[in-house]
Amino acid sequence: MEFIKTLFNFPQVHEWLGQAGYPAVYLGALAGAVLALLIAAVPILMSVCLSPSRPSAAKKAAYECGVPPVGTAREKQMVRFYVVAILFVLFDVETAFLFPWAVAYDMLGLFGLIEMGLFLAILIFGYVYAWKKEALDWVY
Amino acid sequence: MTDFIFNLFWSMVLVGGLMTVTRREPVHSALWLVATLFGLAVLYLLMSGEFLFAVQIFVYAGGIMVLYLFVIFLVAGSKEGEGRPEPKLHRVLGFVLVFLFAPIFITLLMGLKVASEPEVGPPPPAAAVAAKNDSLPEAIQLNPALLGPVEASGQKMNTLVFGTRLFSEYLFPFELVSVVLLVAMIGGIALSRKRFTSYSETEEAKMLAETVYRGVRIAPPSGEDPEQILQVFQQENLERHRHPGSDFKVFPDYEEESNDGSK
Amino acid sequence: MTMATALVSVLIQALLVMLLVLLSVAYLTYLERKVAGFIQVRHGPRHVGWKGLLQPIADGIKLLLKENLVPGAADRAVFNLAPMLVVFTAMAVLAVIPWAQGYTVADINIGLLYILSISSLGVYGIVLGGWASNNKYALFASLRSAAQNISYEIPLAMALIGAILYTGTLSMGGIVDAQERGWLVFQNPLHWIGFALYAVAATAETNRLPFDLPEAEAELVAGFHIEYSSMKFALFFMGEYINMIVVSAIAAVVFLGGWRSPVTGGFAGFWATVWTLMGILLWSAFSYGLLRLAFWKKRFLKMSLALVGLGSLLMILDLAGWKAGGGFGLLSSGFWMLLKVFLCLFAMMWARWTYPRYRYDQLMNVCWRILLPLSLGYIMLSGCFRFVANALVGG
Numbered sequence: 001m002e003f004i005k006t007l008f009n010f011p012q013v014h015e016w017l018g019q020a021g022y023p024a025v026y027l028g029a030l031a032g033a034v035l036a037l038l039i040a041a042v043p044i045l046m047s048v049c050l051s052p053s054r055p056s057a058a059k060k061a062a063y064e065c066g067v068p069p070v071g072t073a074r075e076k077q078m079v080r081f082y083v084v085a086i087l088f089v090l091f092d093v094e095t096a097f098l099f100p101w102a103v104a105y106d107m108l109g110l111f112g113l114i115e116m117g118l119f120l121a122i123l124i125f126g127y128v129y130a131w132k133k134e135a136l137d138w139v140y
Numbered sequence: 141m142t143d144f145i146f147n148l149f150w151s152m153v154l155v156g157g158l159m160t161v162t163r164r165e166p167v168h169s170a171l172w173l174v175a176t177l178f179g180l181a182v183l184y185l186l187m188s189g190e191f192l193f194a195v196q197i198f199v200y201a202g203g204i205m206v207l208y209l210f211v212i213f214l215v216a217g218s219k220e221g222e223g224r225p226e227p228k229l230h231r232v233l234g235f236v237l238v239f240l241f242a243p244i245f246i247t248l249l250m251g252l253k254v255a256s257e258p259e260v261g262p263p264p265p266a267a268a269v270a271a272k273n274d275s276l277p278e279a280i281q282l283n284p285a286l287l288g289p290v291e292a293s294g295q296k297m298n299t300l301v302f303g304t305r306l307f308s309e310y311l312f313p314f315e316l317v318s319v320v321l322l323v324a325m326i327g328g329i330a331l332s333r334k335r336f337t338s339y340s341e342t343e344e345a346k347m348l349a350e351t352v353y354r355g356v357r358i359a360p361p362s363g364e365d366p367e368q369i370l371q372v373f374q375q376e377n378l379e380r381h382r383h384p385g386s387d388f389k390v391f392p393d394y395e396e397e398s399n400d401g402s403k
Numbered sequence: 404m405t406m407a408t409a410l411v412s413v414l415i416q417a418l419l420v421m422l423l424v425l426l427s428v429a430y431l432t433y434l435e436r437k438v439a440g441f442i443q444v445r446h447g448p449r450h451v452g453w454k455g456l457l458q459p460i461a462d463g464i465k466l467l468l469k470e471n472l473v474p475g476a477a478d479r480a481v482f483n484l485a486p487m488l489v490v491f492t493a494m495a496v497l498a499v500i501p502w503a504q505g506y507t508v509a510d511i512n513i514g515l516l517y518i519l520s521i522s523s524l525g526v527y528g529i530v531l532g533g534w535a536s537n538n539k540y541a542l543f544a545s546l547r548s549a550a551q552n553i554s555y556e557i558p559l560a561m562a563l564i565g566a567i568l569y570t571g572t573l574s575m576g577g578i579v580d581a582q583e584r585g586w587l588v589f590q591n592p593l594h595w596i597g598f599a600l601y602a603v604a605a606t607a608e609t610n611r612l613p614f615d616l617p618e619a620e621a622e623l624v625a626g627f628h629i630e631y632s633s634m635k636f637a638l639f640f641m642g643e644y645i646n647m648i649v650v651s652a653i654a655a656v657v658f659l660g661g662w663r664s665p666v667t668g669g670f671a672g673f674w675a676t677v678w679t680l681m682g683i684l685l686w687s688a689f690s691y692g693l694l695r696l697a698f699w700k701k702r703f704l705k706m707s708l709a710l711v712g713l714g715s716l717l718m719i720l721d722l723a724g725w726k727a728g729g730g731f732g733l734l735s736s737g738f739w740m741l742l743k744v745f746l747c748l749f750a751m752m753w754a755r756w757t758y759p760r761y762r763y764d765q766l767m768n769v770c771w772r773i774l775l776p777l778s779l780g781y782i783m784l785s786g787c788f789r790f791v792a793n794a795l796v797g798g
Contacts, residue, residue, distance in 0.1 A: 003408070006404060006408060006412070007408065008415070010412070010416055011505050013404070013408075013412040013413065014507075016404050020409070023142055026509060026511060027410060027509065028416065028499075028508035028509025028510075029508075029511055031410070031413040031417040031508065031509075032495050032499075032509065033495045034414075035414070035417050035421055036421070036494030036495040037495075039421060039425070039490065039494055040487040040488075040494065040638065043637070044486070046634065047466075047467050047468075047471055048471055050468055051468055051470055051471050051633055052468075053471060054470065055472070060476075062538040062539075063629055063630060064539065079214060081213070081214070083328065084550045085206055085550070086324075086325070086328035086329075088207075090321050092198065092199055093317075094321065095198075096199050097306075097317070098782065099191075099567070099573065100299050100307075102303075102565075102571075103567060104303025104304045105789060106793060107303075108303075108308070109793075111308075113787065113790055115307060115314070116307075116783075119317075120782075123321060123325075126322040127325075127775070129325070130329055135329045141406060167481070167531075174524075190511070191516070195520075197521065197524065198519060202524055205527075206549060206553055209530055209549075210549075213534070213542075298512050298513075
């Protein structure tokens with residue numbers, strides 16, 4: 001009984017975890033991830049067990065609005081997507097730098113602001129280049 | 141507990157890496173690489189690198205691997221290099237590299253094993269932190285009133301410590317990064333542009349051929365014979381009619397394989 | 404207490420949160436259809452159970468018993484993995500969201516960044532789902548969708564960075580604590596820009612109309628899940644709704660003060676008083692709007708009166724500084740957090756049934772040509788404001 005009370009005294013558990021040291025705080029995140037995995041897997045397993053399975057050639061064919069499918073779907077794709085992805089990666093790296101900057105902003109003061117202004121200015125130059133070179137245009 | 145999790149993700153990194161290099165399907169390789177990167181991120185987390193954990197997933201697993209997937213889709217279906225025997229030199233070189241790097245890799249992993257128990261040592265004395273701050277040039281000194289949290293966090297490499305150190309001590313490398321990113325951006329755009337124009341041209345030609353194939357006569361491109369385009373296209377289409385993985389025919393005999401259930 | 408006890412306890416907590424979220428997802432689909440019905444002047448579902456309340460359960464059973472089709476040309480393993488990935492990435496981040504004062508499963512140091520990075524893996528569910536189906540519509544939709552998701556991730560993260568400048572921490576609990584004197588949107592009109600940027604980017608991230616290009620029915624039949632049936636199809640939808648809850652919760656925590664009531668600062672000091680008055684004004688406007696609606700459509704009357712009454716009561720108690728025991732704290736903080744999340748969700752549904760869909764090139768233009776420069780400007784302006792404020796107040 002006492003044990004169950006301890007289990008459901010959530011604030012007390014968190015206080016204990018906070019004192020237990022660094023990785024213990026992540027116990028909750030771990031529990032969340034494990035349960036998320038279970039919740040993602042169980043419905044699929046259940047439906048595999050419960051649902052009927054009567055495949056036929058027509059059912060297994062790719063759906064193309066009733067027209068028999070022609071060829072494979074895995075053809076060459078547009079290079080446009082690749083341009084978007086490369087721009088994304090660059091801005092993603094920039095974002096990764098912005099996070100610690102924002103957190104430490106009060107410590108850094110004016111110098112931090114100027115520093116980041118310079119960093120962004122150089123990248124904005126690249127952004128303007130991309131704009132001028134029509135890399136941001138989406139044309140088919 | 142920590143040990144168990146560490147071993148789990150350590151194995152995940154190893155298995156993921158092995159699967160990455162052994163899969164034939166490029167998309168599968170990329171997926172296993174994502175698993176490897178995720179495992180690595182968790183290892184960082186266990187070694188007190190909280191911020192590194194998040195950035196590893198945010199940038200590598202969530203950003204760069206998407207780029208990889210796009211590149212794989214971009215070159216999918218290209219027949220270049222298929223059926224050609226693998227050059228002998230590649231295999232030999234591969235083996236040599238494996239034997240060269242395996243010891244380094246194993247040593248590194250063993251090193252990780254020792255460090256698996258996060259060492260959050262006692263925080264450095266306030267005086268030491270203040271002295272270090274004073275030794276920096278005046279412009280990039282930290283706000284002395286706010287030094288408290290940095291001291292208290294000890295050896296933990298959390299976001300605040302990372303931020304304060306990166307933007308004061310490592311200021312020059314940080315600014316250099318922006319130049320590197322700029323170069324990458326310009327390079328990527330320049331390369332893709334060249335490819336893009338030639339690709340669209342071929343696509344246009346294909347579409348033109350298709351229009352002719354569908355029976356809609358339009359003006360042929362100068363100097364090309366529409367009849368020839370038609371023939372080539374029909375030939376290609378016949379080859380493509382086989383749908384991989386299913387025995388579904390182009391014009392199936394619906395009477396024969398009606399819904400008679402599974403066999 | 405031992406580590407095992409703590410582990411069991413956090414598992415119970417995570418399970419509670421997730422079951423509640425799953426239940427909400429079921430009833431969000433119901434709500435979505437009811438809202439659609441209201442907007443289009445028709446009834447929503449109303450035959451299964453009282454007022455159609457059992458409809459989501461009937462839908463769930465139907466989906467569970469449907470045949471599980473896998474296309475012959477599909478990549479079986481990846482085909483099964485994709486919907487699981489979508490649900491996993493959406494579910495795993497629920498653990499770091501503070502649902503009430505002191506009720507977070509894991510209040511980690513990098514909470515917000517954890518959510519962003521794990522959610523950024525969700526794009527694989529869509530790309531791989533489309534690719535594994537080996538269907539032209541699906542592959543094309545998944546590529547489009549991936550490009551959309553990664554593009555909008557940047558303004559999303561940047562809008563949050565501008566807000567983080569003011570909170571100085573990435574921990575979700577810490578962000579709420581930093582708004583002790585007033586919600587972020589009250590503290591500086593600048594954050595309205597941030598909130599608007601975030602709202603647009605988050606709508607696009609969750610693939611909701613007007614940004615639902617991934618499943619554009621008219622051009623791509625059903626988008627990346629064209630070949631999916633049965634429970635796997637349902638999982639994609641579950642993922643979408645859980646993601647909606649997650650982005651709404653982030654909006655509530657970062658911009659709208661988390662579990663704090665609108666009058667959180669009380670009358671301590673000049674600015675806190677101003678922000679409190681603004682909060683009272685906001686709540687009055689909200690109540691007025693709701694009651695207008697309720698007196699127009701009488702079927703909402705009881706519900707609206709209860710909501711306005713409870714909210715006003717809790718607000719007055721908060722102003723009076725009445726924090727008797729943990730019970731009141733949990734009730735009050737939980738009420739405000741859930742109300743904010745619900746209002747954000749409702750706004751997304753409202754938008755869905757109001758706006759037409761963007762064309763794809765317009766979608767990318769909005770992100771790269773409008774949102775990105777705006778969010779960069781927002782960050783720099785936010786930095787300047789913060790610097791000036793620090794200089795005036797004195798560190």
